Amino acid sequence: MSDIGLYSLRFALVVAAFGVAAGVAAGIQKRADWTQVAERCVLATFLFLSVAMGALFYALATNDFQIAYVMQHSARSMTLPFRLAALWGGQSGSLLLWGWMLSVFGCVTVLANRNQNRGLMPWVAAVLLANACFFLALLNFVTVPFDQVPVGRVLSDGNGLNPLLQHPLMTIHPLMLYTGFVGFVVPFAFAFAALVSGELGTTWFRTTRRTTLVAWSFLAYGLMLGGRWAYEVLGWGGYWAWDPVENAALMPWLAATAYLHSVMIQEKRDMLKIWNLVLVGLTYTLCLFGTFLTRSGVVQSVHSFTNSGWFGFIFLAYVAVIAGAFFAALFYRRNELRSPRKLESMVSREAGFLLNNWAFMALLVVVFWGTMLPVFSESISGQRTTVGPRFFNTLVGPIGLFLLFLTGVGPLIAWHRASLASIRKQFTVPALVGLTVGLVTAVALWGQIGFFTLSCWALGAFVVTTVGQEYTQAIRARMRLHAESPFRAVATLLEKNQRRYGGYVVHLGIVFMMIGFSGAFFNEELLENVNPGDSVSIHDYRLQYLTADPIPAQHYGGARARVALYREDEPVKMLLPEKRMYWLEQQPTSIPAIHSTLNEDIYLVLTAIEADGSATLKIYRNPLVNWIWLGGMVLVLGNILILWPHPARGSQSA
Amino acid sequence: MSSSPQDTQSEKADPAGGAERAQTAQSGLSKGAQLTLGALLVAGLLAWYGYTNLGEGSSFTYYQTLDEFAAADVAAGGQALRVHGYVAMESIERDLEGRQVRFVVQNDPPHAAATTSESRLAVVYQSLETPDLFKDGAEVVVEGRLQQAGADRGTVFVADNVMAKCPSKFQAEANLQAEAEGAATAGSSQAM
Known part of the structure; x- marks a missing residue:
């Protein structure tokens, strides 16, 4: 089986390399037949990579420990889903997943563009396959998923997957993240093709609009699931630690x-053409760079993969070449991309989007600088400086608050130049609501609430009101003009202007998440060493430690504490935090117990069962944290509304 | 939002916009210059805000290996540092009364074939909340300051944060041959 995988990787590399040549030749000579060859190479690469994926899945499913990757990342004691998920538990497997996903996106692109964009497609295929080539070269020569264990050693079991990763969320989180990362290759390939071919119109971004949104959404889900996993598994009471690996995924999303915002200015006003290409190039570069950060161990991270230096070097060189080529092409076309239009007023939708872009770039600079500071400072002063x-x-x-403010302002303000009258008409109600909420909370929680939290809630109320106002105005207009029922009107709005009204729902999700983040201001934590029967109080809760029982033996053992949770002396529930020991991996893992409500979470970690029989408990009270996940679900709903296919309008997307 | 009617209409009625452009040209400061000024202003504000809020030095910390730390001859009571090393075997003491954990950090992994460094550092962690992976031989990063332990008891590293990591499980397949040999001889390379 491993030979099948190995050879399909070989074939995939050959086919992909040939496809790059065919695509370039077709692009230069404008030959339709060679274009088709390049496109078929994309399909063939997908087939070969699928076979390789299948072979590795098969090896994992059948416990083929003669394959080093299976030996290192799987074990008999793991259930089938976790054994299969081990495919992205290690380096070469996750690179294989990267390559395969790239080919999936490639296939979809080729099939969707059979009858359109014929001028761009040879270059698109070439760019897609060139990226595939790199990952295939790695998989063939540097980190081979089908390597055998040394001859003569027969292994009956493997090392197992890191227990922290043996969690349902971790089986899908990498998939989501990689779908996001890889998906941006499509807009990148189209932008690159536009630059090379000189077809600089609106085709490249109109064609890739849906794919870009899909990639963006999945990257967002990946980030959220990662946060949720950290919260449920890592046991430090939080969801985001600004770890380099997390930042690596956040940067391309920013x-x-x-x-996504600035491209709307190009659609409406034919402005910012160069800037949009810069952003597309930057996004994909950051996706590659993020993969590099997670896979190379360049930046010290508590949960990063480490590796020998030269893998990192090859990867970085590839990122540099891809980005260099793209930006060189952009520089070459810069004069053809100048926009005849100028910004007319700082009080306009365009200006709002511009400010939005600055804010996102500022965030990006902060995150990038903080993440890379150890590397930069070491190369300059020899001292690694880190930031927490x-x-x-x-x-x-x-910056986040400023963006929240813009989220409310942007959609209401007119294009070109907003008049004072229109501003008054649009903003009176939302501003009043925001101010009222701010004032009421300030009075109610005086002395207990910080300026940022207060602003966050006031701005949140402001944004929610603007969204509500947009919907009600539009619904009323439809009811008046078309005599539609309110429900019918909502449906029509979402169908006719799905990006706008779906986008508002996404904004709502972001507001909810911001409210969740702001809850961290009120967090409380407590560390107590308690004997059985003792109680600990936090806020209006009381936790009584009863017993610690051994966990029934399976592929892990350990202790499970029974802690009764009371609120104002009313019993709420029994919390069962665990301290597990994974035998095979010899790794202890704390599984926190969480009592979750919309108001707050009580988060309990069994830090240790001490030698004298007492237990050390860490208790967190995390107000509003559930709003983050609620916001996440609203975000998903918004994405569905935006991406829901409405056949009547005709699909023009890849 | 590709086809909202009022937008396309205003797109056609552009002469007003053209007049505006002429007006701004007269006013002397181009929109580009205004934008640059605005960007500079925002960047300046943010820098000022960051400077005033982060200036205490608590957010920036040096990261050193224990050997680098020892060589730097850090004085007690100095600035916060992050020091990387390994927990010395059988050095962990959990002090439930004092609510602290004491242990010793050494520069090289305890099971390393050739130990090149003698650097050791006594650490007092001001909490009982040790990470899961914290145990004898674990790779750790301790964050805190060097402080005077008592009148004549030398210095001790007072940590307010301890991070532990599990070397081989998070490692990519660095060198299969070495690992396989290690497994064959020691039979315990899977541990940690």
Whole structure:
């Protein structure tokens, strides 16, 4: 089986390399037949990579420990879903997943563009396959997923997957993240093709609009699931630690969010053409760079993969070549991309989008700088300087609030130049609501609430009101003009202007998430060493430690504490935090117990069962944290509304 | 939003916009210059805000290996540092009364074939909340300051944060041959 995988990787590389040549030849000579060859190479690469994926899945499913990758990342004691998920638990497997997903997106692109964009397609295919080539070269020569264990050793079991990754969320989180990362290759390939071929019109971004949104959405889900996993598994009471690996995934998302907004200015006003291409290039570069950060161990991270230096070097060189080629092409076309139009007023939708882009770029700079500081400072002064979460929180907070403000302002303000009258008409109600909420909370929680939290809630109320107002105005207009029922009107709005009204729902999700983030201001934590029967109080809760029982033996053992949770002396529920020991991996893991409500979470970690029989408990009270996940679900709903296919309008997307 | 009617209409009625452009040209400061000024203003504000809020030095910390730390001859009571090393075997003491954990960090992994460094650092962690992976031989990063332990008891590293990591499980397949040999001889390379 491993030979099948190995050879399909070989074939895939050959086919992909041939496809690059065919695509370039077709592009230069404008030959339709060679274009088809390049496109078929994309399909063939997908087939070969699928076979390789299948072979590795098969090896994992059948416990073929003669394959080093299976030996290192799987074990008999793991259930089938986790054994299969081990495919992205290690380096070469996750690179294989990268390559395969790239080919999936490639296939979809080729099939969707059979009858359109014929001038761009040879270059698109070439760019897609050139990227595939790199990952295939790695998989064939540097980190081969089908390598055998040394001859003569027969292994009956493997090392197992890191227990922290043996969690349902971790089986899908990498998939989501990679779908996001890889998906941006499509807009990148089209932008690159536009630059090379000189077809610089609106085709490249109109064609890739849906794919870009899909990639953006999945990257967002990946980030959220990662946060949720950290919260449920890592046991430190938080969801985001500004770890380099997390930042690696956040950075492309920031660039992509900026792009999603600024491309609207190009659609409406034919402005910012160069800037949009810069953002597309930047997004994909950051996707590659993020993969590089997670896979190379360049930046010290508590949960990064480490590796020998030269893998990192090859990867970085590839990122540099891809980005260099793209930006060189952009530089070459810069004069053809100048926009005849200028910004007319700072009080306009365009200006709002511009400010939005600045804010996202500022966030990106902060995150990038904080993440890379150890590397930069070491190369300059020889001292590795690191920054902690405080650095990020301090700088990201105000920029985030500014963005929240723009989220409310942007959609209401007119294109070109907003008149004073229209501003008054649009903003009176939302501003009043925001101010009222701010004032009421300030009075009610005087002395207990910080300026940023207060602003966050006031701005949140402001944004929610603007969204409500947009919907009600549009619904009323439809009811009056078309005599539609309110429900019918909502449906029509979402169908006729799905990006606008779906986008508002996404904005709502973001507001909810911001409210969830702001809850961290009120967090309380407590560390207590308790004997059985003792109680600990936090806020209006009381936790009584009863017993610790051994966990029934399976592929892990350990202790499970029974802690009764009371609120104002009313019993709420029994919390069962665990301290597990994974035998095979010899790794202890704390599984926190969480009592979750919309108001707050009580988060309990069994830090240790001490030698004298007492237990050390860590208790967190995390107000509003559930709003983050609620916001996440609203975000998903918004994405569905935006991406829902409405056949009547005709699909023009890849 | 590709086809909202009022937008396309205003697109056609552009002469007003053209007049505006002429007006701004007269006013002396181009929109480009205004934008640059605005960007500079925002960047300046953010820099000022960051400077005033992060200036205490608590958010920026040096990261050193224990050997680098020892060589730097850090004085007690100095600035916060992050020091990387390994927990010395059987050095962990959990002090439930004092609510602290004491242990010793050494520069090289305890099971390393050739130990090149003698650097050791006594650490007092001001909490009982040790990470899961924290145990004898674990790779750790301790964050805190060097402080005077008592009148004549030398210095101790007072940590307010301890991070532990599990070397081989998070490692990519660095060198299969070495690992396989290690597994064959020691039979315990899977541990940690």
